Amino acid sequence: MVIHSIMEKDQDKILSDVTSGEYKYGFYSDIEMERIPKGLSEEVVRIISAKKNEPEWLLDFRLKAYKHWLTMKMPAWPNLRIPEINYNEIIFYAAPKARPVLNSIDDIDPELRKTFDKLGIPLNEQKHLAGVAVDAVIDSVSVKTTFKETLAEMGIIFCSFSDAVKEYPELVRRYMGSVVPYTDNFFASLNSAVFSDGSFCYIPKGVRCPMELSTYFRINSANTGQFERTLLIADEESYVSYLEGCTAPTRDENQLHAAIVEIIAEKNAEVKYSTVQNWYPGNKEGLGGIFNFVTKRGMCKGENSKISWTQIETGSAITWKYPSCILRGDNSTGEFYSVAVTNNYQQADTGTKMIHIGKNTKSTIVSKGISAGHGQNSYRGLVKVLKNASNARNFSQCDSLLLGDKCGAHTFPYLEVDNQTAIVEHEATTSKIGEDQIFYCNQRGISTEDAIGLIVNGYAREVINKLPMEFAVEAQKLLQISLEGSVG
Amino acid sequence: MLIINNLKASIGGKSILKGITLEVKPGEIHAIMGPNGSGKSTLAAVLAGREFVEVTEGSVTYLGKNLLDMSPEDRAKEGIFLGFQYPIEIPGVSMVNFMKTAVNEHRKHNGLDPLSASDFLKLMRDKKELVEIDSKLANRSVNEGFSGGEKKKNEIFQMAMLEPKLAILDETDSGLDIDALRVVANGVNKLKRPDNSFIVITHYQRLLDYIVPDVVHVLYDGRIVKTAGRELALELEEKGYDWIKKEVENNVLS
Ligand SMILES: Nc1ncnc2c1ncn2[C@@H]1O[C@H](COP(=O)(O)OP(=O)(O)OP(=O)(O)O)[C@@H](O)[C@H]1O
Numbered sequence: 255m256v257i258h259s260i261m262e263k264d265q266d267k268i269l270s271d272v273t274s275g276e277y278k279y280g281f282y283s284d285i286e287m288e289r290i291p292k293g294l295s296e297e298v299v300r301i302i303s304a305k306k307n308e309p310e311w312l313l314d315f316r317l318k319a320y321k322h323w324l325t326m327k328m329p330a331w332p333n334l335r336i337p338e339i340n341y342n343e344i345i346f347y348a349a350p351k352a353r354p355v356l357n358s359i360d361d362i363d364p365e366l367r368k369t370f371d372k373l374g375i376p377l378n379e380q381k382h383l384a385g386v387a388v389d390a391v392i393d394s395v396s397v398k399t400t401f402k403e404t405l406a407e408m409g410i411i412f413c414s415f416s417d418a419v420k421e422y423p424e425l426v427r428r429y430m431g432s433v434v435p436y437t438d439n440f441f442a443s444l445n446s447a448v449f450s451d452g453s454f455c456y457i458p459k460g461v462r463c464p465m466e467l468s469t470y471f472r473i474n475s476a477n478t479g480q481f482e483r484t485l486l487i488a489d490e491e492s493y494v495s496y497l498e499g500c501t502a503p504t505r506d507e508n509q510l511h512a513a514i515v516e517i518i519a520e521k522n523a524e525v526k527y528s529t530v531q532n533w534y535p536g537n538k539e540g541l542g543g544i545f546n547f548v549t550k551r552g553m554c555k556g557e558n559s560k561i562s563w564t565q566i567e568t569g570s571a572i573t574w575k576y577p578s579c580i581l582r583g584d585n586s587t588g589e590f591y592s593v594a595v596t597n598n599y600q601q602a603d604t605g606t607k608m609i610h611i612g613k614n615t616k617s618t619i620v621s622k623g624i625s626a627g628h629g630q631n632s633y634r635g636l637v638k639v640l641k642n643a644s645n646a647r648n649f650s651q652c653d654s655l656l657l658g659d660k661c662g663a664h665t666f667p668y669l670e671v672d673n674q675t676a677i678v679e680h681e682a683t684t685s686k687i688g689e690d691q692i693f694y695c696n697q698r699g700i701s702t703e704d705a706i707g708l709i710v711n712g713y714a715r716e717v718i719n720k721l722p723m724e725f726a727v728e729a730q731k732l733l734q735i736s737l738e739g740s741v742g
Numbered sequence: 743m744l745i746i747n748n749l750k751a752s753i754g755g756k757s758i759l760k761g762i763t764l765e766v767k768p769g770e771i772h773a774i775m776g777p778n779g780s781g782k783s784t785l786a787a788v789l790a791g792r793e794f795v796e797v798t799e800g801s802v803t804y805l806g807k808n809l810l811d812m813s814p815e816d817r818a819k820e821g822i823f824l825g826f827q828y829p830i831e832i833p834g835v836s837m838v839n840f841m842k843t844a845v846n847e848h849r850k851h852n853g854l855d856p857l858s859a860s861d862f863l864k865l866m867r868d869k870k871e872l873v874e875i876d877s878k879l880a881n882r883s884v885n886e887g888f889s890g891g892e893k894k895k896n897e898i899f900q901m902a903m904l905e906p907k908l909a910i911l912d913e914t915d916s917g918l919d920i921d922a923l924r925v926v927a928n929g930v931n932k933l934k935r936p937d938n939s940f941i942v943i944t945h946y947q948r949l950l951d952y953i954v955p956d957v958v959h960v961l962y963d964g965r966i967v968k969t970a971g972r973e974l975a976l977e978l979e980e981k982g983y984d985w986i987k988k989e990v991e992n993n994v995l996s
């Protein structure tokens with residue numbers, strides 16, 4: 255009941271916030287930054303590695319990835335119109351200057367702390383949402399991880415990727431690239447060559463992580479790319495719920511974000527990975543915005559393991575991502591719940607891959623696309639059942655909601671089934687928010703914006719309900735705001 | 743309460759309302775009858791603020807204000823309720839959430855705090871009883887999969903929740919069985935107060951057995967061609983509209 259009343263208060267805040275509209279996180283913070291010259295070369299890869307004092311094996315990994323990347327081309331298959339990206343105009347490393355060892359909150363650059371305060375992400379543990387640990391990444395580096403010590407008492411490792419390389423090289427070396435190899439795809443190779451930081455998480459055997467872990471990504475500098483890597487390992491019988499959020503300043507140029515997330519779930523482990531993606535989407539005419547090209551993949555390695563992806567995608571000019579599950583362990587389960595919004599000139603090509611390898615493996619896909627303005631929204635999903643995956647089950651539901659008649663929704667479901675015992679179901683619907691529905695709400699005293707909020711949140715509820723409670727309200731608010739001005 | 747003066751309106755360039763003058767005083771019930779296509783729903787649409795109807799002439803004053811200047815949601819919050827001839831389905835939006843938003847928007851407009859969850863649910867329960875609506879309907883999405891009669895009852899339920907000053911009921915009685923008709927009529931009668939008014943659009947005199955109108959108007963070809971007491975409804979039921987049409991034609995000729 256307490257939670258309920260908090261939600262209600264927040265609901266009201268949503269309504270009042272909504273009147274102000276626009277992208278709220280578009281500010282830029284004047285933080286003293288260290289940047290390397292723009293452009294990409296073997297030299298740049300070496301500089302990044304040297305800046306981070308990396309061991310030889312990691313530099314090798316980067317160089318191999320870079321050489322492989324040189325042989326690759328941008329994928330042409332997505333249903334996206336992507337302007338040419340000039341990799342020589344991008345700065346591949348930017349970090350807040352004079353980064354001290356952050357032992358306490360007071361060590362953080364006040365400007366930086368203000369930035370995260372403005373974003374509603376206080377880095378001060380007392381002030382923070384109870385039960386949520388945060389790793390804050392700005393441009394290329396992690397600036398602060400909260401609750402590190404509390405978690406460490408249970409053997410949970412939650413730190414920046416760079417710290418993990420230094421402190422837990424064995425774990426990083428064993429698992430990095432085991433789910434997303436550096437040869438995987440164009441953007442994964444690029445990331446593997448130049449990634450700067452990200453989050454690392456290890457949950458030991460038999461431990462249920464007592465709080466939400468979250469990473470908050472912020473792009474701040476101009477002309478920089480953000481290339482982070484997240485590696486999350488859930489050992490046998492463990493559980494963790496993890497959330498990432500992202501924002502960026504308003505700018506006329508496009509900025510590149512190419513991330514990798516790798517998850518490993520051992521026997522009987524469960525990982526819930528939620529994303530609220532709110533990168534700057536570009537303006538109403540389609541100028542600017544983040545190019546969000548992300549490779550996310552989880553490996554259900556052990557028996558009875560489970561990986562669940564939930565994503566609310568409201569930001570970015572272009573989104574290209576397919577959080578996937580490799581169901582290798584027998585009886586393992588993969589889930590994908592997604593809401594993707596494209597308004598104005600945003601484009602999204604997103605979906606998932608469920609690869610059934612083990613016996614009795616199960617997967618569920620629920621994709622809800624919302625298109626408004628000139629937005630183009632594509633669902634692309636692969637369900638693959640290998641020869642030995644007997645009794646595999648998949649259920650897919652792909653819904654599209656259209657606002658107005660200049661936007662588009664597309665679905666590209668792919669099915670490859672090599673085992674006769676598999677049961678695969680696919681359902682798809684397309685609907686429109688009608689003027690009649692809006693007027694009906696208006697006639698009851700509900701404004702058009704609120705009416706759209708009600709309808710869209712009703713439509714997306716099944717997915718929003720999968721988010722951790724603390725973020726569900728945030729997500730509802732985002733959905734409504736991102737669709738503002740899309741009708742009438 | 744409501745003063746309509748020489749109102750003319752068209753849809754897509756086609757003239758539908760051709761000069762309507764009508765005054766509704768507080769506490770009054772007006773019935774509007776008339777053949778299909780005569781413009782009854784169009785009049786209701788103008789009053790509620792539907793954009794596709796273009797007002798070309800005349801004025802509408804509601805509680806001393808120019809109604810035509812107000813947005814549909816402001817009209818609603820100022821107390822105008824339209825019971826739709828064809829209620830709209832909104833899949834995915836629960837009646838509870840829908841009504842809660844609507845009620846709290848009304849309260850905000852009137853400078854009141856939002857209702858607490860428990861007060862709201864209590865209000866829902868009371869009003870459900872008042873209009874004898876099946877409890878389960880209120881737990882479903884707005885009008886989704888409701889039968890024709892259930893949709894109409896749901897309109898009355900919403901009216902009871904919002905307690906409007908001026909309710910316009912567009913054929914809320916059509917398609918109702920005799921019990922439902924009584925429920926709808928009861929809903930209106932229980933809400934009736936000296937300071938609120940109703941415009942009831944109907945084809946059937948039987949509704950007017952339950953809801954006793956002060957005035958009956960006949961709308962024909964975009965004009966109010968006859969206004970009288972409730973006995974007019976009986977006469978129409980008996981003789982149909984032909985005699986009215988003849989009268990109108992004669993008037994035009996003479
Ligand atoms: N959206 C619309 N587009 C075009 N014409 C319309 C539209 N709505 C109404 N009309 C026309 O306006 C005229 C009046 O329609 P209206 O619905 O007001 O009639 P009514 O008196 O309510 O009839 P009924 O008794 O059948 O409900 C009709 O000729 C109808 O075809």
Ligand SMILES: [Mg+2]
Pocket residue numbers: 782783784827912913
């Ligand atoms: Mg009608």
